[in-house]
Amino acid sequence: MKKYLILGAAFDWGYRKGLDVFLELRSKLSSAYRIVLVGIDDNTEKAIPNDIICIPRTNNQYELAQIYTAADVFVNPTREEVLGMVNVESLACGTPVITFNTGGCPEVVSGSCGFVTNENTTDNIKHILDSGSWMKIDRQDCIERAREFCMNDKYKEYVKLYEKISHSKSGV
Numbered sequence: 001m002k003k004y005l006i007l008g009a010a011f012d013w014g015y016r017k018g019l020d021v022f023l024e025l026r027s028k029l030s031s032a033y034r035i036v037l038v039g040i041d042d043n044t045e046k047a048i049p050n051d052i053i054c055i056p057r058t059n060n061q062y063e064l065a066q067i068y069t070a071a072d073v074f075v076n077p078t079r080e081e082v083l084g085m086v087n088v089e090s091l092a093c094g095t096p097v098i099t100f101n102t103g104g105c106p107e108v109v110s111g112s113c114g115f116v117t118n119e120n121t122t123d124n125i126k127h128i129l130d131s132g133s134w135m136k137i138d139r140q141d142c143i144e145r146a147r148e149f150c151m152n153d154k155y156k157e158y159v160k161l162y163e164k165i166s167h168s169k170s171g172v
Contacts, residue, residue, distance in 0.1 A: 001032055006129070007071035007095070009038040009064075009086045010078070011057065018077030018100070019044070024122040025075075026052055029129065038067055068093035073134050074114075075125060076105065084108050092146035094139030098128050108149070113142040 006025070010017035019037075026035055026049060040054040048054055058064055068074065074090035074097045081103035088108055090097050097114035099105040106116045115134065117124040128134060 003031075004033050004072045004129075005070060006033055006035045007038065007068065007074045007090070008035065008076065009067075009074075009089075011039050013037065013040060013044050016078065016080045018079065021077035021122050021125065022052065022075070023048070025126060028122065028126050033129065036067070036071065038064070064089070065093055068095050071095050073098060073129070076100070077120070077122075077125060078102050078105065079120070081105050087114075088146050088149045091142040094142045096134050096137040096139075096142055098125055098134060108145075110145055113137060113145040 006029075008018070008022055010019075013019045022035055022037060025033075029035075034053065035051075036053040036055060037048070038055045039057045040048065041056070045054045055067065058067075068090050071090070072095070074087070074095045076084060076087055076090075076097060076099040078084065078100060079102055083104035084099065084102075087097045087099055087105060091108070091113055097109045099109055099114065099116055100120040101116050101118050102120065109116050114137065115128050117128065
């Protein structure tokens with residue numbers, strides 16, 4: 001039986017970042033799924049069942065990229081998020097994303113690279129995982145989507161917007 005690796009990553013795990021969702025998912029998913037959580041501190045790890053793999057926070061970008069790349073799908077059940085940089089990081093490594101409809105997450109994840117759940121529930125994420133539709137996502141589509149968030153390109157867009165606004169206010 002093939003095993004699928006579900007990845008979650010956060011800096012400060014708790015309710016806001018959906019730790020409870022992963023705990024509930026573990027109890028509802030078949031043994032075909034393995035959950036790996038990155039960014040777990042020692043205190044949080046004590047409260048997590050042994051069948052969830054815990055990896056401490058890493059500042060090593062290469063190591064983090066390897067973890068994202070090894071995953072079959074990235075799940076981000078965040079309840080508070082400005083942009084969802086972890087979503088962009090996952091996509092940049094070719095890993096599709098399933099995320100809640102929270103903050104900037106819907107702007108990052110398009111239909112070609114993942115799913116945004118409008119009903120922010122564990123059951124909805126389980127339904128998406130069980131449907132297998134995420135398996136049909138092409139890793140290259142994920143990478144292409146992540147390129148749309150290139151830092152230098154965004155800076156150029158901001159400068160153009162600033163210039164446009166400045167010129168319209170000055171009457172030029």
